[in-house]
Amino acid sequence: MKTAIVHDWLTNHAGSEKVVEGLLHLVxxxxxxxxxHQPENFRGTAFHGRDIRTSFVQRLPRGAQKYQTYLPLMPLAVEQFDLSEYDLILSSSHAVAKGVRVGAGQLHVSYVHTPIRYAWDLQDQYLREAGLDRGVKGAAARVAxxxxxxxxxxxANRVDVFLANSHYVARRIxxxxxxxxxxxxxxxxxxxxDPTRRxxxxxxxxxxxxxxxxxDLIVRTFGRLDRPLVVIGDGPERGRLEALAGPNVTFLGRQEDPVAADLMSRCKAxxxxxxxxxxxxxxxxxxxGAPVIAYGHGGSLETVQxxxxxxHFYEQTEDSLLQAVQAFEARAPFDPAVLRAHAETFRPEHFHVELLAIIAAARQAFRAGxxxxxxxxxxxETPR
Known part of the structure; x- marks a missing residue:
């Protein structure tokens, strides 16, 4: 089947982009x-040198960098893609990608990372953090x-088959x-x-x-515990977080995959x-081989046993996380072999095999009417 992939935006190589890499493995x-598309952020990845086609948002003033300010135009932009030559459309969507136009003879399978969170269950938080929870601009944002x-x-009616990245997202769909x-x-x-490191x-x-x-919750809690904490990552909150942190917290900024893997292989948790x-x-x-202390809600309930x-800790509060860390330190060590065996169930090979079966079943049914x-x-479902 002649196939096209649709993804919301290619600006950072993060979790949803790794799913697109899984799609590229098959097609x-x-x-x-x-x-x-910001090609400078994808050098050395599976996206480098690919046939990537962008919308008119790319050509708007600072469109590739300030694309989020063009949110009201995104539905229109994604509908302008001409996909009429393809038999199969695979969309990877956490915003608008699932909304591409498709014809009656085209099969559309959409992998949904989440319905648009800032338009559904996170609207109030999104508006508050953007300073749009009051005033004329706030009212305009709510209308949009x-x-x-x-x-x-x-x-959603343009999708033949929805795939969800967790049961939590399936419920939200x-x-x-x-x-x-x-x-x-x-x-x-x-x-x-490497799960065998000390x-x-x-x-x-x-x-x-x-x-x-x-x-910020993690930083404040570990300040109270006075335990060494290493933070990998960058973003608009970094200055505020560094101001919150005590001497026990080290910020490393964004790191390459080998550095992150090394630290994961050596950390206590x-x-x-x-x-x-x-x-x-x-x-x-x-x-x-690192045990995980995770907020017991959403996808973590499916990935951390x-x-x-x-x-798990069940409230996003300092006291709840603090108690979880203390409980972790009081119990016997976790077995790295058990941790690794559980992680193995998420290997790319499983994704590829399951997706092939899904496409085959959908295609057979579609062609038979x-x-x-x-x-x-x-x-x-494949047992986990």
Missing amino acids: PDAPIYTLV LHYLRLWDTVS WRAYRRRAHVLYPPVDVARF REDFYLTMSRLVPYKKI FVFAADEDFGITPVEAQAA ANRTGL HDPEEAVMRLG
Whole structure:
């Protein structure tokens, strides 16, 4: 089948981009349609040298850098892609990619990382953090998000099969669109981690430094505990976080994959405080033999097995995290072999095999005039 891949934007090589790499593994010649592209951030990755086609947002003033300011134009932009020559559309969507126009003879499988969080369940937090929770600009933003939700709901009808990166996201897809989704966990490159290294006396967290990742919660808690904490990542919150931190916290900024893998292989434990839809870094930490202390909500409940590969804390508060760290230090060490075995279930090979089966089932049903969604849902799930 002649195939096209659609992804929201290519600006950073993060979790959703690793899913697109998984798609490229299966259809290496497929062009990638995306709103904007920053090629300098993808040197040395699977995206380098690919056929990448951008929208008119790329050509707007500072479109590639300030693309988020053009959010109201994104539905229009993604609808301008002409995909009429393709038999199969694979979209990777956390914003608008699933809303591409498709014809009656085209099969559209959409891998949804999340319905648009800032238009649905995180609207109030998004407006507050952007300083748009009051005034004329705030009112305009609420109107824009209202119409974005309407478009988002209508455009769900353009998808034949929804895939979700976790059961948590599958529930959110049902809540937003009243559509069922087959859960296909993202591919995680576990092979590059070494779980046999000696553990050292420092804790590690790694994330983009943005408010919803809750790195400030981790920094404040470890200030109270006076335990060594290493923070990998960069972002707009870095200055504020460094001002909060005591001498026990070390900020390393953005690091290359080998450095992050080395620290994961040596840290005492990995700390994860975000309410994530899936969260690849906790799986990577387990692949490196590091137990995970994670917020017990969202995707972490599916990737971190309580008392087997890590511990959960159930409130995003300093006291709750502090108690979890103390409980971790009071218990017997976790077995790195068990941690690694669990992480192995997220290997890219599993993703590739499952996705091939999904596409085959959907295609067969589609060509026979049957419901592709029903055919995929009958496949069941791979045990974890």
